Amino acid sequence: MTNRHDFTARIEWTGNRGTGTSGYRAYDRTWRVTTPGKPPIDCSNDPALGGDPARHNPEDMLLSALSACHMLWFLHLASDAGITVTAYRDEPLGVGESEASGAGRFTAAVLRPEIVLADPADAARVDAIHGEIHKVCFIARSVAFPVRVEATYL
Known part of the structure; x- marks a missing residue:
């Protein structure tokens, strides 16, 4: 049996300068981007395609979501295995x-987490x-x- 999960968001274009x-x-x-009960995220296109480099773009968000999901599952599975993680940082590509x-x-994507373990012998x-x-x-x-x-x- 599978459980259905619904995720919602509102995406609203803010780039009309007056002439559409x-x-x-x-x-x-x-x-x-707005989701119920959460702060909005102002976004733009990839700067190579005319976007604002100070704002998140879809590619940033996809890569970040992939890395964050991996991190959260990693922490969960490490905890289940009795492994203590004290820090986790990733700079994915x-x-x-x-x-x-x-x-x-x-x-492709490469996740490059740097993980601090309470016991370095747990690395394997x-x-x-x-x-x-x-x-x-x-x-x-x-x-x-x-x-x-x-x-x-x-």
């Missing part, structure tokens, strides 16, 4: 490609946990590109 999409350069690629038409996609056991996460992580199970983990333990 009357011309390709006549509007901003900005929008706001998303690899994408764009075609001449402008169509793009992620071709922890490596095995990373391999289990992609069987259960909601986001990792939903993407159509390979995800590799290159963890280091401190």
